[in-house]
Amino acid sequence: MKSIPTFIFDLDGVITNTEKYHFQSWREICKLLKFNLTSELNEELKGISRDKCLKKILDWAKLEISVNKFNELLDKKNQIYLDKISKINSSNVISGVYEFITSAKKQKHLIALYSSSRNANFILDKLNLHSFFDAIVDGNSVKASKPDPEGFELAAKLTESDPKNCVVFEDSEAGIIAGNKINMLTIGIGSSKKLSIANKVFKEFNEIKFQDFQKC
Ligand code: G6P
Ligand code: MG
Numbered sequence: 001m002k003s004i005p006t007f008i009f010d011l012d013g014v015i016t017n018t019e020k021y022h023f024q025s026w027r028e029i030c031k032l033l034k035f036n037l038t039s040e041l042n043e044e045l046k047g048i049s050r051d052k053c054l055k056k057i058l059d060w061a062k063l064e065i066s067v068n069k070f071n072e073l074l075d076k077k078n079q080i081y082l083d084k085i086s087k088i089n090s091s092n093v094i095s096g097v098y099e100f101i102t103s104a105k106k107q108k109h110l111i112a113l114y115s116s117s118r119n120a121n122f123i124l125d126k127l128n129l130h131s132f133f134d135a136i137v138d139g140n141s142v143k144a145s146k147p148d149p150e151g152f153e154l155a156a157k158l159t160e161s162d163p164k165n166c167v168v169f170e171d172s173e174a175g176i177i178a179g180n181k182i183n184m185l186t187i188g189i190g191s192s193k194k195l196s197i198a199n200k201v202f203k204e205f206n207e208i209k210f211q212d213f214q215k216c
Pocket of ligand 1: 116118120
């Protein structure tokens, strides 16, 4: 008998439009470092943990800073970000996502979240989406963030799903790499050029049909 695939969603840039606030917040930090963070470089920050992002930025800027300064900048970035997202609500859910998740629940798909963000639970509350998820894995639950598959493995374990029967929805290359590593079906949400390593790419959830995922 075919089993119903488990859907594992990324958060920033897939469920909600908060990715732009991460970018704006990092740009403010980069200004302090006198480094110009372009949107091309920002693609490489998508999906990875806060401290990995800062390490990448310091590498690009060829800067070395003390541990204290490093932690101070991480806190500052998060304060700027939290301030920007303080007023988000269900209107910040990306078009088609709510309908997709509610139909998936009706059709008995298990729903999990894996986000590298440590703010994921806070954001899900603000979006009023918490109760839809059968499992939530965030930046606090894993040692290694994407492109390591640890978080996807944990989401599969928590939903008692075979990783091969999981479908990953991701807007970041790091997330697609992570899902591919453990043979999950990877669905890129966004540009097919940027996410060419995904098994399939859709511009938005409105274009997706569940039959596409009955692969087991
Ligand atoms: C997500 C975003 C990244 C962000 C990371 C950490 O993966 O795509 O852009 O850097 O979460 O987020 P946080 O809210 O913990 O700083
Ligand atoms: Mg994302």
